[in-house]
Amino acid sequence: MKALVYHGPGKKSWEEKPKPELKESTDAVVKILKTTICGTDLHIMKGDVPTVTDGRIIGHEGVGIIEEVGAAVTNFKKGDHVLISCITSCGKCEYCKKQMFSHCEKGGWILGNLIDGTQAEYVRIPYADNSLYPIPAGADEEALVMLSDILPTGYECGVLSGQVKPGDTIAIVGAGPIGLAALLTSQFYSPAVIIVIDQDDNRLNIAKTFGATHIINSENENAVEKVMSLTNNKGVDVAIEAVGIPPTFELCEAIIGAGGHLANIGVHGKSVTLHMESLWSRNVVITTRLVDTVSTPMLFKTVKSGKLDPKKLITHRFKLDQIAEAYDTFENAAKEKALKIILTNE
Ligand SMILES: [Zn+2]
Numbered sequence: 001m002k003a004l005v006y007h008g009p010g011k012k013s014w015e016e017k018p019k020p021e022l023k024e025s026t027d028a029v030v031k032i033l034k035t036t037i038c039g040t041d042l043h044i045m046k047g048d049v050p051t052v053t054d055g056r057i058i059g060h061e062g063v064g065i066i067e068e069v070g071a072a073v074t075n076f077k078k079g080d081h082v083l084i085s086c087i088t089s090c091g092k093c094e095y096c097k098k099q100m101f102s103h104c105e106k107g108g109w110i111l112g113n114l115i116d117g118t119q120a121e122y123v124r125i126p127y128a129d130n131s132l133y134p135i136p137a138g139a140d141e142e143a144l145v146m147l148s149d150i151l152p153t154g155y156e157c158g159v160l161s162g163q164v165k166p167g168d169t170i171a172i173v174g175a176g177p178i179g180l181a182a183l184l185t186s187q188f189y190s191p192a193v194i195i196v197i198d199q200d201d202n203r204l205n206i207a208k209t210f211g212a213t214h215i216i217n218s219e220n221e222n223a224v225e226k227v228m229s230l231t232n233n234k235g236v237d238v239a240i241e242a243v244g245i246p247p248t249f250e251l252c253e254a255i256i257g258a259g260g261h262l263a264n265i266g267v268h269g270k271s272v273t274l275h276m277e278s279l280w281s282r283n284v285v286i287t288t289r290l291v292d293t294v295s296t297p298m299l300f301k302t303v304k305s306g307k308l309d310p311k312k313l314i315t316h317r318f319k320l321d322q323i324a325e326a327y328d329t330f331e332n333a334a335k336e337k338a339l340k341i342i343l344t345n346e
Pocket residue numbers: 038039040060061086149150
């Protein structure tokens with residue numbers, strides 16, 4: 001089969017690899033129908049994720065058809081259409097029992113990281129019963145690719161951890177796919193004011209069409225002053241950090257109001273300054289979280305009912321064997337006006 005293989009920082013190739021086989025009785029082999037590229041994959045390509053080694057097939061999102069299941073898999077059979085979760089989980093360990101699948105002792109985020117991933121014609125999924133979700137006939141599979149990672153991530157790490165409530169004033173810092181996923185899912189709870197902050201006017205304008213009540217380009221404007229003037233100097237109830245660099249985290253610290261929640265989603269590679277001199281007395285909660293994908297079944301229902309339309313996040317489509325071109329487009333997201341790219345295996 002063909003797959004996208006990482007060969008060290010800056011080096012990748014679309015090449016021939018052996019078709020995956022069942023290794024454990026709890027595995028499934030899935031033929032990929034649709035997959036996508038994540039911001040995390042770009043970090044991997046830069047060499048920022050040292051657990052990914054030379055020869056690894058990357059990718060951790062997608063939908064597919066079950067090709068083969070191990071003897072212990074009871075929820076799925078050959079021919080079933082499935083959503084692949086970015087998080088693999090055994091369902092049995094101490095963390096899984098607490099629904100903290102991201103920290104599963106035998107899984108977690110291993111797909112396209114510690115084991116071969118989904119940017120390939122086939123993928124082996126361990127603990128298939130717990131790591132795959134059935135796709136009902138007639139569902140829009142393109143839209144469901146957004147449920148592998150970005151929607152549960154935006155929702156669980158941003159909206160749930162931030163405890164968004166009706167009438168809240170919230171700020172989302174970063175209008176990439178994850179920030180926009182938080183924007184879409186925050187509206188389950190009817191916040192009154194949703195401020196989205198980014199440096200890309202195209203993404204800010206998309207945020208506006210997705211329900212942002214105010215947009216701020218932090219390159220042209222002083223974002224802290226603007227948020228304070230919008231909130232009568234009170235700051236926001238919830239600040240969601242969806243970038244992962246020190247300036248954006250510190251921006252969240254500066255705009256969080258008394259009693260507020262600062263929910264970090266961003267993947268940080270550098271330490272940030274914790275401004276205790278201003279935060280110590282403000283009854284603020286700061287949360288960090290890896291996505292557990294426990295909300296995936298609920299998100300499925302909201303997509304099915306039309307309450308949530310994740311297809312809005314898809315801007316580009318390629319065939320799977322055009323993946324090099326797709327990476328070029330995604331790497332130049334601002335210029336190409338790219339959010340999520342669908343790659344179809346035909
Ligand atoms: Zn991802």
